[in-house]
Amino acid sequence: MLTYLGLSVVVSLAACAERMEDASVSGSPELPLQTPLQAGQAPVVPLESSLHVGADVGPPAGALAQAARHGDVRISHGSVQDGVGAAELIAYLEADSSLPPTREEEGMPVDTILEVPLLRFRPEPPTVYVADGTPPALVDETVRVVQAINAALPPNWQLQFSPVPAPAGALQPADGWIHVTFAPQEDWPVNAMPSNGEDIGLAEPVISAVPTGDPAVPVRFEYVAGRVLVDHTRTSGLKRLGVIAHELIHLLGRNHVDPARFPETIMVGGGSEELTEHILHPLDREALLAAYGHLKPKTTQNGIAEDLENWADTSLHVRGALGSEGGEIAFGAALRNGLSQPWATGPTPGTAIKDNTALSGSVNWSGRLVGFTPGVEAVAGAADLSVDLTSMLGTAVFTGLEQWAADAAPGALGTGTVWNDGDLRYVIEVQGNTFVQTGGDAGTVTGAFFGPAHEGMGGVLRRDDLSAGFGGKR
């Protein structure tokens, strides 16, 4: 029977287990532990000698033509072919929604399944809960993974993160919940079924059959809840972030693909050998955007190519830069397939800002903001950050905001038209070498200090009507 066959296929695909050996890496001491309240902020990623805010979407240096100069800031604008492209994304999602070959070898009547589902979580985004008693460092890692996933998802489909943990002993997640539990494998619940002693991660979805009203495909399956188990004692650093992300993305519907065909995705069985500080690879990010921003609700394997035939491999960028190579602070936004992603990057500070004895009292940084409206209009304005180093509170103020015509490069200062009412104001709080908004206008601000002695700052602003990066100097 179609229904039962489909259900058994779904379960066997999704309840996977990962194997990875231990590895060491890890964060930067100046980056504060992230808490569930910060799941909506942009990721701040420590790289070898720089801090990066937002998704990994900055254009290569020199890829864009300079369009204007706003004070000390060089503004550039243009298109770069930097996406995975329709053919690769379609091939990946078709492979993802294929039956595993072992099913055919076992002689199951796969021909009777006319429409293989492209699995997704139910229409409302899930809320992630960590288990009661999860140590702050593991809550931090889970929040960082959610930030990386959210940076790739459409603004109207963002994972939520519960500020309170899941009740102790809760075995079955309620509808809409994803439970994340860190425990040595020998302590996993008896009904969790690791395939052997090497497994360190497991994702178990709760599946619902949704009637479609279409006699040819009477039901489709969607995930309505799930749980993730990670053996944190046997993995660490970037690999552990990768395991958490891999398991959460299983619950968002993605399955394993052949690592020989798709080496650059974290969704390969046993875990990817290709690690990135940004946690997700470009293919992982584009698959999330396609599944939750572009594919029609009823799309099956047969409809993927049609839904994604116009999937673009070219981004429109607007970029601002201050300073010289080596010490450059750069920021901007990249817009592709309807998603505008802001970013900022600059040199890692030598100490936490509270330990910088050369700074005291109120300190100010100024520079520029550049970004896009949803209508592809470039926006630019002044960016001013002020911090009281005693209270570690301050303001981020964006003024003189102007916009130019859709698809057009920003011109000289004052040549655009006023964007909205021309300014945005946020109250911010400093945490380590980062800062986040705590009040003010709508939107989220996530920033970091840059340079050996905090000479610079930068960050991203994400709102419904504007995605922008900003940067400045003391």
Ligand SMILES: [Zn+2]
């Ligand atoms: Zn897996």
